[in-house]
Amino acid sequence: SVDISTFTRQTGHTTLDYGFVNTSATTSAITFIDGDHGILRYRGYPIEQLAQNSTYLEVAWLLIYGNLPSAKELEEFDDRIRHHTLLHEDLKRFFSSLPSTAHPMSVLSSATAALSTYYENESDPNNPEHVELNTIRMLAKLPVIAAYAHKKSIGQAFLYPDNSLSFVDNFLKLNFGVLSELYEINPVMSRALERLLILHEDHEQNASTSTVRLVGSTGANQFSSISAGINALYGPLHGGANEAVLNMLAQIRESGESVQRFVERVKNKEDGVKLMGFGHRVYKNYDPRAKLVKESADEVLEALGVRDPLLDLAKELEEIALADDYFRERRLYPNVDFYTGVIYKAMGFPTRMFTVLFAIGRLPGWLAHWREMQSDPQTKIGRPQQLYVGAERRDYPGIA
Ligand code: ACO
Numbered sequence: 001s002v003d004i005s006t007f008t009r010q011t012g013h014t015t016l017d018y019g020f021v022n023t024s025a026t027t028s029a030i031t032f033i034d035g036d037h038g039i040l041r042y043r044g045y046p047i048e049q050l051a052q053n054s055t056y057l058e059v060a061w062l063l064i065y066g067n068l069p070s071a072k073e074l075e076e077f078d079d080r081i082r083h084h085t086l087l088h089e090d091l092k093r094f095f096s097s098l099p100s101t102a103h104p105m106s107v108l109s110s111a112t113a114a115l116s117t118y119y120e121n122e123s124d125p126n127n128p129e130h131v132e133l134n135t136i137r138m139l140a141k142l143p144v145i146a147a148y149a150h151k152k153s154i155g156q157a158f159l160y161p162d163n164s165l166s167f168v169d170n171f172l173k174l175n176f177g178v179l180s181e182l183y184e185i186n187p188v189m190s191r192a193l194e195r196l197l198i199l200h201e202d203h204e205q206n207a208s209t210s211t212v213r214l215v216g217s218t219g220a221n222q223f224s225s226i227s228a229g230i231n232a233l234y235g236p237l238h239g240g241a242n243e244a245v246l247n248m249l250a251q252i253r254e255s256g257e258s259v260q261r262f263v264e265r266v267k268n269k270e271d272g273v274k275l276m277g278f279g280h281r282v283y284k285n286y287d288p289r290a291k292l293v294k295e296s297a298d299e300v301l302e303a304l305g306v307r308d309p310l311l312d313l314a315k316e317l318e319e320i321a322l323a324d325d326y327f328r329e330r331r332l333y334p335n336v337d338f339y340t341g342v343i344y345k346a347m348g349f350p351t352r353m354f355t356v357l358f359a360i361g362r363l364p365g366w367l368a369h370w371r372e373m374q375s376d377p378q379t380k381i382g383r384p385q386q387l388y389v390g391a392e393r394r395d396y397p398g399i400a
Pocket of ligand 1: 332
C-alpha cells in the first residue's frame with residue numbers, strides 16, 4: 001500500500017526491507033550459516049565437532065580471537081576469567097532493590113548495565129586494554145549475575161564463586177549449591193550444559209547480535225551494548241522462545257487438548273497462536289543445533305533419571321508438524337529452542353531461567369561481534385532509512 005516511486009523520486013533510491021530480510025549490514029568472519037542445507041560453522045569449524053569435543057571457553061576464545069587456542073592460551077584465559085568472577089559487594093545489594101517476582105532476564109540486563117557503573121574509567125571502546133579487560137570481566141561476571149538472578153527468584157542466599165571449579169561447574173554450583181552444604185557436581189549435567197552453551201555461542205546477525213552491533217556502533221561500551229542485546233534476546237520470537245516452548249507444552253498437557261487440535265489452531269492462526277520453537281529466518285531446513293539438542297535430550301534425561309511426559313509431547317508435536325503441508329510449504333522445522341527447555345527443566349532450572357541460559361551461551365558471540373565491529377575500519381554508526389508515509393506539509397491552525 002506504499003507508493004515507493006514517490007519516495008525514490010524525492011530522495012533517490014532506497015530499499016524498503018521490513019525485518020532486514022534481505023539486507024546485509026556488515027561483513028563478518030565469525031560464523032557461517034547455510035540455512036538451506038542446515039550448516040553452521042564457527043570460524044570454519046562445524047558446530048557438530050565443536051559441540052562434541054570442545055568447551056565453552058575454548059569456543060569463546062575461538063569466536064573472539066579467530067582461532068582455536070593452544071592448551072597454554074586456554075589455561076591463561078581460564079585463569080584470567082576465574083580471577084574476575086567476584087562482583088562488587090555493592091552490586092550484590094543492587095539485587096535486593098528488585099522485586100523477587102522480577103523476571104531473571106530483566107534482572108540480568110539491568111545488572112549488566114549497572115556493572116558498567118563500576119568501570120566507567122576503564123570502558124573506552126577505543127582502548128584495546130579496556131576492551132580486553134571488559135571482555136574478561138563480562139565472561140567472568142555475567143554467569144554470576146545470572147545465577148544470582150536465579151537465587152533471587154527462589155529466595156535463596158547468593159553463593160560466592162568457587163574458583164577451584166571449571167567455568168560450567170562453578171556456574172552449576174552458583175545456581176544449585178546451598179550455603180554450608182557440600183555441592184556435588186553431576187558430570188552428566190555438567191557436560192550437557194556445556195554442550196548446550198556451545199550450541200548457543202554465536203549465530204551471526206540475529207536480532208540480539210544486531211542490537212549489540214547497532215548500540216556499539218554509536219560508541220557505547222561493551223556493558224551497554226550487551227545489556228541491550230540481552231533485552232533483544234528476551235522476546236519470545238527470539239531467545240524467549242525456549243521459555244515459551246515449555247509453557248506451550250505444559251499448557252497443552254494441562255488443558256487436555258489433543259496435539260492434532262493444537263496444530264489445527266496454529267494453522268488457522270487462531271488468536272495468533274504459533275508453534276513456538278518452530279521456524280527460523282535463516283534455516284529453511286532442520287536447524288543443526290536442534291538436531292544435536294534433540295539427540296541429547298533422551299540421553300540426558302535418562303542419565304539424570306528424569307521421565308518427563310513433555311518430551312514425548314514435544315516429539316509428537318514435531319512428528320505431526322513435519323508431516324503437515326502447512327509446515328512443509330513454509331519450510332518450518334524445529335529450531336534450537338524446541339528441545340532445550342526439556343533438558344534445562346530436567347536439570348532443575350525454573351522455566352524463567354531458560355532465556356538467561358541462552359544469554360550466557362550467546363555472550364561470547366556478542367563480545368566477538370562487538371569487537372569485530374569496533375576494529376572494522378568500515379564501521380559507521382548504524383542508521384537505517386525510513387520511507388515516510390505521513391501527512392504532507394500542513395500549517396499549524398492554533399488550538400482554538
Ligand atoms: N508457527 C506457525 N506458523 C509459523 C511459525 C510458527 N512457529 N513460524 C512462521 N510461521 C508462518 C508465518 O505465520 C508465515 O505464514 P504466512 O505465510 O501464512 O503468513 C510463514 O510461516 C513465514 O513466517 P514469517 O513470520 O514471515 O518468518 P520470519 O522469518 O519473519 O520469522 C520466526 C521467523 C520469528 C523465528 C518465526 O518462525 C516464529 O515466530 N517462530 C516461533 C518463535 C520461535 O521459535 N523463535 C525462535 C527463533 S530461533 C532463535 O531466535 C534462537
